[in-house]
Amino acid sequence: MGKVVVTMSHVNKSFPGVKALDDVSLTLREGEVMALLGENGAGKSTLMKILSGVYTRDSGEMTVFGKEIGMDFNAKKARELGIAIIHQELNMCQQLTVAENIFLGREITRRGRLDNQEMNRLAAKQLEQMHIRDLDPETEMSRLPVGKQQMVEISKALMLQAKVLVMDEPSSALSNAEVEELFRIVKELREQGKSIVYISHRLQELHHIVDTVTIMRDGRYITEGKFRDFTMDELISNMVGRKIDNQFPREIMPRGKKVLEVQHLNAGRLVRDVSFDAYAGEVLGFAGLVGAGRTETSRAIFGADSKESGKIIIDGKTADINCPRDAIDAGIVLVPEDRKKDGLCTKLSIRENIALPNLPSICRNGFIGTIDRKKENEIIEKGKSSLTIKMAGAEADAGTLSGGNQQKVVVAKWLARNSRVIIFDEPTRGIDVAAKVEIYEIINQLKKQGIAVIIISSEMPEVMGISDRILVMCDGRITGEMSSDEASETGILTCAMQFEDKLAAGAS
Ligand SMILES: Nc1ncnc2c1ncn2[C@@H]1O[C@H](COP(=O)(O)OP(=O)(O)O)[C@@H](O)[C@H]1O
Numbered sequence: 001m002g003k004v005v006v007t008m009s010h011v012n013k014s015f016p017g018v019k020a021l022d023d024v025s026l027t028l029r030e031g032e033v034m035a036l037l038g039e040n041g042a043g044k045s046t047l048m049k050i051l052s053g054v055y056t057r058d059s060g061e062m063t064v065f066g067k068e069i070g071m072d073f074n075a076k077k078a079r080e081l082g083i084a085i086i087h088q089e090l091n092m093c094q095q096l097t098v099a100e101n102i103f104l105g106r107e108i109t110r111r112g113r114l115d116n117q118e119m120n121r122l123a124a125k126q127l128e129q130m131h132i133r134d135l136d137p138e139t140e141m142s143r144l145p146v147g148k149q150q151m152v153e154i155s156k157a158l159m160l161q162a163k164v165l166v167m168d169e170p171s172s173a174l175s176n177a178e179v180e181e182l183f184r185i186v187k188e189l190r191e192q193g194k195s196i197v198y199i200s201h202r203l204q205e206l207h208h209i210v211d212t213v214t215i216m217r218d219g220r221y222i223t224e225g226k227f228r229d230f231t232m233d234e235l236i237s238n239m240v241g242r243k244i245d246n247q248f249p250r251e252i253m254p255r256g257k258k259v260l261e262v263q264h265l266n267a268g269r270l271v272r273d274v275s276f277d278a279y280a281g282e283v284l285g286f287a288g289l290v291g292a293g294r295t296e297t298s299r300a301i302f303g304a305d306s307k308e309s310g311k312i313i314i315d316g317k318t319a320d321i322n323c324p325r326d327a328i329d330a331g332i333v334l335v336p337e338d339r340k341k342d343g344l345c346t347k348l349s350i351r352e353n354i355a356l357p358n359l360p361s362i363c364r365n366g367f368i369g370t371i372d373r374k375k376e377n378e379i380i381e382k383g384k385s386s387l388t389i390k391m392a393g394a395e396a397d398a399g400t401l402s403g404g405n406q407q408k409v410v411v412a413k414w415l416a417r418n419s420r421v422i423i424f425d426e427p428t429r430g431i432d433v434a435a436k437v438e439i440y441e442i443i444n445q446l447k448k449q450g451i452a453v454i455i456i457s458s459e460m461p462e463v464m465g466i467s468d469r470i471l472v473m474c475d476g477r478i479t480g481e482m483s484s485d486e487a488s489e490t491g492i493l494t495c496a497m498q499f500e501d502k503l504a505a506g507a508s
């Protein structure tokens with residue numbers, strides 16, 4: 001084992017309402033490739049953002065190359081010490097060239113002008129050193145596939161003489177050939193004595209490159225060791241077991257008749273031959289890791305994205321859905337993940353938000369006529385009373401409501417219509433525990449009204465707590481189905497991580 005490069009000890013970090021890191025320690029050595037594992041929300045990204053100076057720790061000690069790191073650490077200082085992070089979401093400037101991105105913020109100039117020739121030359125040299133071919137420094141970033149963009153990020157880090165590289169879920173969007181190239185580079189970097197922290201859920205691939213593993217759960221350090229000393233089951237069982245601090249008021253009722261049938265739905269890389277049924281009075285949960293294809297599946301069903309093939313049947317009748325309007329008419333509603341952006345007009349009042357999708361039925365003389373206030377009030381009262389929306393008055397801007405009440409307005413506007421299926425994408429993300437419970441109550445009420453409710457949730461305790469039946473997705477496919485009685489965190493996570501080993505696939 002090489003000499004110690006980074007130590008983090010007893011690190012704590014809180015965000016409003018959540019303790020993201022609780023007494024976490026980590027040691028990284030020269031020439032070590034460490035897998036950092038943990039479920040969604042375990043605190044992996046937060047820990048790495050502290051290491052790379054993006055976030056400041058609340059307490060705890062850190063050393064880098066033996067040097068004590070003070071609380072005034074920041075991204076610039078981290079860079080100067082040779083720490084580079086390649087974020088989960090790549091942040092390159094799409095309109096700039098490869099070389100311009102690599103030299104962004106420390107452009108080379110000559111007599112007061114950008115020396116593009118020199119920057120292109122140095123970028124080419126760096127790419128050459130990494131044995132990356134067919135990547136021209138003068139290409140505009142937007143023209144490159146994700147994998148190549150990632151290579152540019154890595155090149156940039158190496159140009160900055162990075163000695164410690166953090167890669168946060170780098171391989172999720174890569175093709176087989178791109179994963180192969182990434183792994184080759186990681187191995188080269190290790191041979192050069194660089195240290196790498198590699199965050200990934202793709203357990204199947206890790207053995208190709210990692211030496212050690214550190215596992216986190218619920219903001220805590222759980223265990224570490226040599227990767228090859230763990231079985232797949234041991235890795236997973238160390239990751240699961242998040243404490244359940246929410247109350248899930250799930251009402252059990254007999255399952256009604258089949259409402260929705262989705263048959264062999266295909267839509268892009270993340271919706272591959274998806275088939276399932278949903279029933280009246282049942283909550284069907286979609287579990288999986290971020291990026292598994294659940295949002296994409298719901299968007300394809302809702303007609304928000306086009307599908308390549310597949311059939312959607314509602315109450316026994318095939319529905320021809322080509323746009324959200326078709327879906328709404330057929331009785332399918334989608335409550336999107338980002339309600340401020342996609343689900344709600346925050347500048348309109350509660351009244352207007354609820355009335356909006358119901359305009360055809362409350363306008364005299366059809367769509368363009370004047371609004372029939374009496375009908376409008378009926379609809380708003382119906383929505384308000386069935387969901388007990390607490391508010392000063394219907395005239396308040398929707399944007400001023402709490403997260404839970406905003407969610408209720410989004411649902412209320414659909415209740416006036418005869419919706420048959422309501423799909424919630426991450427319905428409780430970013431809202432407090434009390435509001436979460438309110439949303440679970442809404443779900444119960446919808447269930448009682450005979451609506452087929454579909455919930456997409458990445459929070460394991462939540463999806464287990466509110467669903468009657470659970471489907472698990474991984475990489476655009478359904479990889480598991482279980483009733484709420486059968487479901488266990490280990491079972492769900494095992495299905496959620498059924499990735500193909502892209503390297504093995506590429507080699508064969
Ligand atoms: N900028 C932030 N503001 C508020 N909460 C955050 C922020 N970043 C992360 N969190 C919360 O901290 C916890 C750990 O998140 P994260 O480090 O992103 O986990 P992971 O990368 O393991 O999925 C989660 O509960 C998350 O919601």
Ligand SMILES: [Mg+2]
Pocket residue numbers: 044045046088168
């Ligand atoms: Mg993360």
